[in-house]
Amino acid sequence: MGYDVIGDIHGQADKLEALLRKLGYVHRASGWVPPQERQAVFLGDLIDRGPEQVKAVNAVRSMIDAGHARSVMGNHEFNAIGYATPRRDAPGEFLRRHSPKNLSQHADFLRQVGEGSDLHRELVWWFKSLPPMLDLGDIRVVHAWWHQPHVDLVTRRVQSGRAMDEDFLHEAYVNGSPEWEAMEGLTKGLEIRLPDGHSFVDHGGVERREVRTKWWHEEPRSYRDVAIVGDGQHHRVPDHPLPDDYAGAPVDGSPVFIGHYWMTGRPGLQSPKVACVDYSAAKNGPLVAYRWDGEQELDSRHFVAAG
Template identity: 40%
Template sequence: MISNSIPAPLNPVSAPGIDLIGDLHGHYQELLTLLDRLGYIESEGQYRHPQGRGLIFVGDLVDRGPQVRETVRLVRRLVGSGLARCVLGNHEYNLLCYVSWVPDRFLRAHSPRHARQVSATLAAFADTPGELLETLDWFKTLPLYLELPGLRVVHACWDQTWIDYLRQHLPNGRLEPGFLLESSIPGSAAYQCIETLLKGWEVTLPHGLGYLDAEGNTRHETRLRWWPQPASATWADWLVSGAEALACKDQPFDEEVPGRLYPSDAPPVFCGHYWLSGMPRLQAPNVCCLDYSIAKGGRLMAYRWDGEQVLDPAKLTSSG
């Protein structure tokens, strides 16, 4: 039995360093490869670093990949033993809503698109429904963000307004049944909070433009950067990824951003979520996205953090 209990917090002050790992999406073998490259040694199902380094996962353990169950089991073991921490990703949140029933509806509609998104995860646990229920309960113990000494972690966007909202309404930073229900109601404060922290800022494209997302869906809204950009920046400068396919990419960006940009003097923050590609890079000296599209033939990415407040791109390490 894998414990669902909340372990003692991983302490970056006493740990020699922390390795932060991007979206996994059921890619278990790539995770093992990355842990090996980072110097972790397996013993009795656990992975420990000889220098005592710790691990933090930025969420999105499930969906899309070939070994969702194995991936979740390993991360649960690491978290349960105090060797790692993990924040909730939007795919874990979406799965919770997909299977949660209130008197007249599921919290997430069972549309063909939503069914496709969770199909790999539900198939992975088809023969072990009890373990799926345990896993869902464990997801509810995961924090929506981490703020540790000198270090912050959130799945998609660190927006201080909504971090402060969570501190007031969810003091332990974890989902509760009432909050989960409220967050499924469009327009509610809880809904806006989850949309921002787990899914990021979005903006409507001009002139009715659209694009195909990573799953082949046509979208007319696109993900927006939440770290500072030049005052004269174009649409291409402001979009997180995919700008090269947009007709408006070279036009000046004059939209109002949804919140306050991440301050340049704030502690380093790590996220996932954004389907990056190409050469690994920092988004800002104190912002690092670790999602390099492992579920679409990309790489699993990690950052080796040793307490620095100005991040170093040379400390990005990939699975291949």
């Protein structure tokens, strides 16, 4: 089986159609059908930000129902579940707070589905069925970070093929709990705190000390090696050695596909074993796929972009 691993759609249904066409998929009454012996694999973040979120979800969902695709859960689906799930311990409140910041990230989705509608409930129920990671044997797929301890915890707590249950969800929304750590790590990646006295300015102009990392880096020595910061900010990240408890590590074993990181420029590999296929389709970037044909060492010629 060959896999077409497709990055974060964020409601860009037109880009999805263009990419599927380019990959040789054809549209039938049941939905999009792949070429023989192929399957699509989606990396999550189907929703938020874009103009046609329901259409994008339905396209992916019908492919999964027909056995033509799989998808993992992104942080935006996990957030959507929390936003819509009442807290058992605090009537009137939700697992994810309805703060102005959380609302603004999710407002387009809520408007497009109709907040509180049957469609909204239905889609949230479906999001709970998306696995946080997929080990397909020859490849592994996760939205942001394949970290084996997190994978093991979620494997124990979320039965494969079953929706995420209320107990797990409540624990995963307790800041600092093992379940929270695991879901944060898998869907948002590894973040570390810069040493005292150091900070950088993020794309929104906010001064930060917590920085996303290239957890896949093959010889991580310093903060500067692994920090993911915007143009012009790299010099602000110190060249100090990483702390002993730094949890990032290069991948060995089967290749790992990720989304989430808002890449720009020409699609390229993170390492021979790691490919990020998110090239900012939510902004002005293309939707990108990696066409996997069985190779255990990835090849940058296998990227396909549309839009």
